[in-house]
Amino acid sequence: MRVGYGGGIPPNIGEGDRAAGADGIRENLDPSWLRGDPPWVDLFTVWLREAIEARIPEPNAMVLGTVDADGHPATRTVLCKGADAAGIVFFTGYDSDKGRHLAANPYASVTFPWIALERQVNVRGRIDHVGMEETHAHWFNRPRGSQLSAYASEQSRPIGSRTDLEAKAAAVAEEFGGFDDGAEIPVPSDWGGFRLVPTVVEFWQGRANRLHNRVRLTLLDDGWRAERLQP
Template identity: 45%
Template sequence: MTSIASLRKSYERAELDEQASHADPMLQFDRWLQEAIQSEVPEPNAMTLATVGSDLRPSTRVVLIKGFDARGIVWFTNYESRKGKALAGNPYAALQFHWVELERVVRIEGVVEKVSDEESDAYFHSRPLDSRIGAWASPQSEVIPGRTLLVTNAAKYAAQFLLQPPRPPHWGGYRLKPDQWEFWQGRKSRLHDRLRYSQGTDGAWLRERLAP
């Protein structure tokens, strides 16, 4: 059996320095995301979302980024899920992208808010029909007796809504408004590059190098 402690990897693909990086972290993120897409890494849009509930227990799960602009990072989910309930009580969260093949990590922290109903409606109606039915069929994060419940619910809502299921009131988008970013580039000898961007009260971004 291979010892986990003995696993090693040398990171030598690229570098990240202050002069080559954007002063605006959103533009730096856009650059790295486009490079991840063009490099055809598996699911470049997958990100880990970390929340902390009222019980002060942190939890993580993988969600998919569905949009971003100067206002922040957007994803969609069930508002009544564990993450939705956590965000209702504590709107601060963290996101992480890990593009293994590029030896890169992006960490983002900030406050989360719901997107507008218009944004949620527009994205919901762009989804495949099965996904729209699924949003009705699954009581996300609740204990269920078995998969049969999901199949039964899907059949029920498919018959009820036919080809035009409306957006469920418990489903929609969130936007994380970043106030801190970190860009991590793996480097040889574990002397990795880490650039942190912190937003001041004036909205300006302070870029600093962190020790690996």
């Protein structure tokens, strides 16, 4: 099933910015939009804010792609917990599938699929561990229930039933004094943050008749290069 991108009549050749896209935004994404240091940050920040303002569900959700030790790819959706000039941050168990993949191949790709706005941003680059100070700051800002679940879960490991999983969580809650209140829950030794340090960032904007706009930034030895790509 193919989803339409609006407008059965193609825009006139040469209309450029005057040709309204299927999303109703007349301005066409252009390499000149990419400014700042590094040049992807400003536009990414604007698009993320607009996704939040549009009330898109989980606007900070991103599809994370990794490759295991045998060269097999895997994807899953995770939540972005930080985005600035240093890179894109997320948190997980180090012994999870993605944690083991990143230990074997410390490179990854993430895609923010803001489909309702007909926008995507893809970021690729190496993976670094987030420092303990940043990990602790994030952990102790999480709701207590999320802390308990992360502490109880041996992420990506098999378990017999939902009842068994809930029993593990209840045992951890009892150990620390309850679900709603009790002793401080420490950061698990096998849990923490990763930062994707970008070397490639691509912005995608949907247009009518699938004549989409793509602009890619690539980090070279002498700095960032921006170029328009054919859809």
